Amino acid sequence: MERFVIIDDDAINNIKCRFVINKVIPGAEINTFLTGRDGLDFLQAGASKNVYTFVYLDINMPGMDGWEALDHFEKFDEKIKSKIKMFLLSSSVDPADINRAKTIPRIIEYVVKPFTIENFSEILRKYK
Numbered sequence: 001m002e003r004f005v006i007i008d009d010d011a012i013n014n015i016k017c018r019f020v021i022n023k024v025i026p027g028a029e030i031n032t033f034l035t036g037r038d039g040l041d042f043l044q045a046g047a048s049k050n051v052y053t054f055v056y057l058d059i060n061m062p063g064m065d066g067w068e069a070l071d072h073f074e075k076f077d078e079k080i081k082s083k084i085k086m087f088l089l090s091s092s093v094d095p096a097d098i099n100r101a102k103t104i105p106r107i108i109e110y111v112v113k114p115f116t117i118e119n120f121s122e123i124l125r126k127y128k
Contacts, residue, residue, distance in 0.1 A: 007039035
C-alpha cells in the first residue's frame with residue numbers, strides 16, 4: 001500500500017488533494033501538512049514503515065519553501081529517500097520554476113495545480 005503526503009500551506013488545496021486521492025484510491029493513507037518542516041518531520045519519523053510514499057510538495061510557502069524543503073530532504077538517509085517519490089505541486093507556470101525542477105533528480109514530475117483526478121490518475125499509471 002502506498003501512502004500520500006501533501007505539503008502545502010493552502011489548507012483548501014490540501015482538502016482538494018485529499019478528495020482527489022480518495023476518489024481514485026478509496027481508503028488511501030493521506031497525510032497533509034501546512035509547513036515544509038512538519039512534512040519533513042513526518043517523513044523522517046515514518047522511516048521505519050516499509051511503505052512507498054508519494055509526496056506532493058508546494059514550492060511557494062512561507063517559512064521554508066519547497067526548494068528549501070528539498071535541500072533538507074536530500075540530507076535524509078538513503079533508506080528513507082529510496083521509499084519516497086517526490087513531485088512538485090505548484091500553481092506556478094513560470095518556466096524558471098519548471099526548468100529548475102528538471103535539474104533536481106529527486107523530482108519525478110512537476111504538477112501544475114489544480115490537482116485533478118485526471119492528472120493524479122496519469123501519475124499513478126506512470127509511476128506506481
